[in-house]
Amino acid sequence: MTQYFSSQSGVTIVQDMADIIIANRNYLSEIDGAIGDGDHGINMAKGFSICKEKIAGQEMTLDKALDQLSDTLMEGIGGSMGPLYGSLFFGWAEGIKGKEKITAQDFARMLQKGLDELREISDAQQGDKCLMDALIPAVETFSHAVTQGKTFQKALEEMKKAAESGRDSTKDMVAKIGRASRLGERSRGVLDAGAASCCLLLGQLAESIDRQLHL
Amino acid sequence: MTQYFSSQSGVTIVQDMADIIIANRNYLSEIDGAIGDGDHGINMAKGFSICKEKIAGQEMTLDKALDQLSDTLMEGIGGSMGPLYGSLFFGWAEGIKGKEKITAQDFARMLQKGLDELREISDAQQGDKCLMDALIPAVETFSHAVTQGKTFQKALEEMKKAAESGRDSTKDMVAKIGRASRLGERSRGVLDAGAASCCLLLGQLAESIDRQLHL
């Protein structure tokens, strides 16, 4: 097992991400339906499908593939999710631009750059009941694990867990952002759709990279 | 007891007719609601109220008062009921025009002239589930009674009964005219609103004249 993976596997990794979103189209819409307008899975699946088709059969580095994903979401989804996930993936791409081999340190930078870009267009905080609640703990946990000298694989595993408990933490929150915030107390008791999709994406990313590390 | 009544009592008689319609506003709308659009009582009460106000405190012969009622309905209601009842009352007024004392023979002519006028604008037949089902038997019964030499009072009583059983006969009919005809078989089982209002009017008329005959 290596401590880096090749950026050449970009198409595979991004297609894995697309597949997990497409597979969860209805699940995500259902969550959004409880306190939102029920379109989260629809919008996300529409964007990721378009991207998957675009990159199919190509050879691309991960930064190129993420750039493609970012562009597609921004151009194919619109709404709020286009800019939000578009910025996140644009940041990820920036964080590993030009790298042929991606180490845990590189990956930590990638995650951090993604969060930075996202914060450029969103003021949302942890606790607002949104995708930040899955994303921020995941980014922090991964960095922390790397600083502590844990293996890439172990750090990914911890990141995935952090995203999951971050997602679960949204259940008891009152939404402070987005459409659900209109419901006040009534928004408590169900998961946040954006946190759920973000958790799916981070979990799939961890698995896909783990597979690369085992090659 | 006399065998005629004075045409001078026009305002009283027409006001009685107005009162019976106004008192049955909701009843008539409810019947219409079952297989029509529920506005029959509303439209009728609106027109009769306007007329009642107009003639209040005046001295009018019955033909004049009926003319006023006819005009008000035609001018105040519109729709189908304006012309239908407007024509009926116009015919009634024509039938007794200029008479100072109204005998049973005069009254029979009045009823007949009303039906003639109504037929000028409506092709509806007995059996169509409409106001004709109350009106036609009433007109025929009154004439028949008079021909047989019965008293004015007795003829009125029989007219009233005929109108009532005519109204009741509409219950088992399938509507062939008006809005209810769209329901086909589903229109069976309830009274017709127009027959109900017509029956109320004829019944009230009989009572009001009977009172005059006793003066």
Added chain:
Amino acid sequence: MKRIVNDPDRLVEDGIEGYLAAYPQFYEKTENPRTLKRPQAPVKGKVGVVTGGGSGHEPAFLGYVGEGLLDAVAIGEVFSSPTAGAFLDAIKAAESGAGVVCLYGNYAGDNMNVKMAIKKAKAANIAVKTVMANDDVASAPKTEREKRRGVAGEILMWKVGGAAAAMGYDLDGVAQISQKAIDMCRSIGVGLSACTIPAVGKPNFTIADGKMEIGIGHHGEPGVDITDWKPAHETAKIMLEHVVEDKPFERGEEVVVLVSGLGSTPVIELYVYYAEIAKLLKEKGIIVHKCYVGNYFTSLDMMGVTLTIMGLDEELKKMVDYPVNSLALVQK
């Protein structure tokens, strides 16, 4: 109560007040509170063009009062014919000596009230001609066209009659071309949900969930078929077939297409629908000279759409293209 009304029994009175307050450039009172005319009427030397009908179809009928269109309108209760007096006063308001055409729709109440109004107008020495719209193909078989209801084709009849009058046609001429316009028109409607008369407070019929009613009338009159819901392209095809076969409209023929929502159907859906109609007409080689897509003739808050097609000759084309300036229709 989901409605913006004061006393629902006074909906029409209150609405008329709003029209007068909002658009004095289009509407002026007459002595009859149920008759409005345009400020310019009667226009000297011009044949007067009037109509009338029940309320609840807005912008019809009032919206079509204006230059190159209607001179006066008689206004009824919701879904109820105006009185004979209102029709008569509309005729009087439009009469400048050249006579008046009354262009109305084929409904029992309207027929009776117009008939009575005409009698009185003639007694008052006004020359009047009537043309009765009967464009709704679903309301009676072709062999009984005289029984058919008038629906959104009335707008095109007014457009043509109004233009002819503005162009100086005489009374017979205006009546004839209005008659030609409606003879060239065929319409059909589809309903997806019922409407509610505010004074009644509940729908006066129902369309079951998942169903649609083909051939429904403008007051919820029964259609020719209650089917399962169909996508726009199938709905468009069914409706177009009814309309095209009835006349029939032929390959190479030029037409006007009018698509109207029935009230609650979002406007974007009318465009989804029109896209299908345009495609189908192209396939049939029928040429759209002009189209109108919008809420032109509604049925309170009914969901659904109506399709009207009018065949054109050179004369009708000139009338359709003639400028108008009204609340509901402006053409330069």
Added chain:
Amino acid sequence: MKRIVNDPDRLVEDGIEGYLAAYPQFYEKTENPRTLKRPQAPVKGKVGVVTGGGSGHEPAFLGYVGEGLLDAVAIGEVFSSPTAGAFLDAIKAAESGAGVVCLYGNYAGDNMNVKMAIKKAKAANIAVKTVMANDDVASAPKTEREKRRGVAGEILMWKVGGAAAAMGYDLDGVAQISQKAIDMCRSIGVGLSACTIPAVGKPNFTIADGKMEIGIGHHGEPGVDITDWKPAHETAKIMLEHVVEDKPFERGEEVVVLVSGLGSTPVIELYVYYAEIAKLLKEKGIIVHKCYVGNYFTSLDMMGVTLTIMGLDEELKKMVDYPVNSLALVQK
């Protein structure tokens, strides 16, 4: 399914096809399927005027493309901001060298997408200014005007900006007067029933029977008060007070009034409502220079009404009265 659609996920695509088929005199494609422009755009020497927004508000936004109004529009999914690319392509379609104003509404998605589009437009050397509408008084307190949503006041902002551009104002001038227009605007909405996004198939919120929601947003955003149903004159009064107090509008001030239905409210009810507004304004001594009553900015099939009032100075008055020729608005 009470809707006239094919695949509800393709509602917007299908709708755009309909607009293009129906009105080629108003709409032309760009390279971006989600951006339409008017055939004359870019107009040489004229500042370009563009907007964009989610679908479901028809006739907004597309209906206001035309002479004296908008040059190009970016089109989003139902109730969803257009992409940054669509905004960028609208800007490009309108750019003739004199720069472009993007006049849009204050929503999270639109803000983000416009921001990104502007960045790219500037990188492509296009001078762009933005004005963000925030006329909805119910969406945030006066002290936080920057948080308020843009609603039907956008139409008046487009009207003014479009007229200024047509009259030859330069980029700064058009931006400034558009800003002034929206600063002079205050709006509020009332909802009586919820709307349904076709792709979702059920209402995404509810208004209980017998209740109304004062201050509701154009996508069902929560209002300031859920009250028992009130008659039109009380509803009008409550709404007018919110709007008048907020600015405040003063005795003797001249204004434009725009009353829009939210989709399912019968048009006659909008006139019942306007009659009340006109009366109340008269009492307050506020002078209506011009009014618009109709379905100008809807929310799919929501029942309800919005009220927008814009204060006028001489310059704004000229802009409001300037002729326009678009699908949704024609003024001579």
